[in-house]
Structure formats: C-alpha cells, structure tokens
Amino acid sequence: xxxxxxxxxxxxxxxxxxxxxxxxxxxxxxxxxxxxxxxxxxxxxxxxxxxxxxxxxxxxxxxxxxxxxxxxxxxxxxxxxxxxxxxxxxxxxxxx
Numbered sequence: 001x002x003x004x005x006x007x008x009x010x011x012x013x014x015x016x017x018x019x020x021x022x023x024x025x026x027x028x029x030x031x032x033x034x035x036x037x038x039x040x041x042x043x044x045x046x047x048x049x050x051x052x053x054x055x056x057x058x059x060x061x062x063x064x065x066x067x068x069x070x071x072x073x074x075x076x077x078x079x080x081x082x083x084x085x086x087x088x089x090x091x092x093x094x095x096x
Contacts, residue, residue, distance in 0.1 A: 007034050011038055012035075063080070
C-alpha cells in the first residue's frame with residue numbers, strides 16, 4: 001500500500017446506510033481515516049453543506065489531495081482508492 005501524504009476525513013452519521021457501507025469498506029480494506037460524525041459536530045455539518053451546495057450529503061469523504069467523494073458507490077470507492085494507490089491493482093485477466 002502506498003504511504004499517504006495526509007489524513008482522509010470521513011464525514012457521516014451512523015444512522016445512514018451509505019455511511020455504514022462505506023466505513024465497512026474502508027475498514028475491510030485497512031484504509032485509515034478520521035471519522036467525523038456530523039450529528040455531533042455542527043462545524044463538520046456546516047462544512048459538508050458548504051461543499052455540497054447546501055445539502056447535508058453523507059458520506060462526504062475528503063482525501064489528502066483535495067479530491068472528494070460524496071455518497072459513493074462501492075465501485076467508486078474502489079476506483080478512487082486504486083487511483084490514489086490505497087489498494088493494490090487487480091491483475092488483469094489474460095486473453096487466451
């Protein structure tokens with residue numbers, strides 16, 4: 001796994017199914033992140049709204065390179081993590 005430059009900030013709330021799914025994906029892939037509960041941190045809630053056109057869209061995941069994923073599918077999480085070197089590349093099937 002590539003060494004990260006900084007922290008991944010994970011904004012969400014545990015009542016949210018998308019948040020629970022994405023956190024499980026991060027945990028299962030041993031990708032460290034800083035958990036920020038928007039229900040308990042009003043400044044975090046305001047930040048999420050500020051980067052999502054006033055919407056409280058969660059999860060909002062902010063990577064050290066400034067890129068963000070908002071309400072990502074598992075496939076989007078995988079694609080982004082590979083792009084950033086957080087997951088090893090999956091070998092391509094050989095054509096026979």
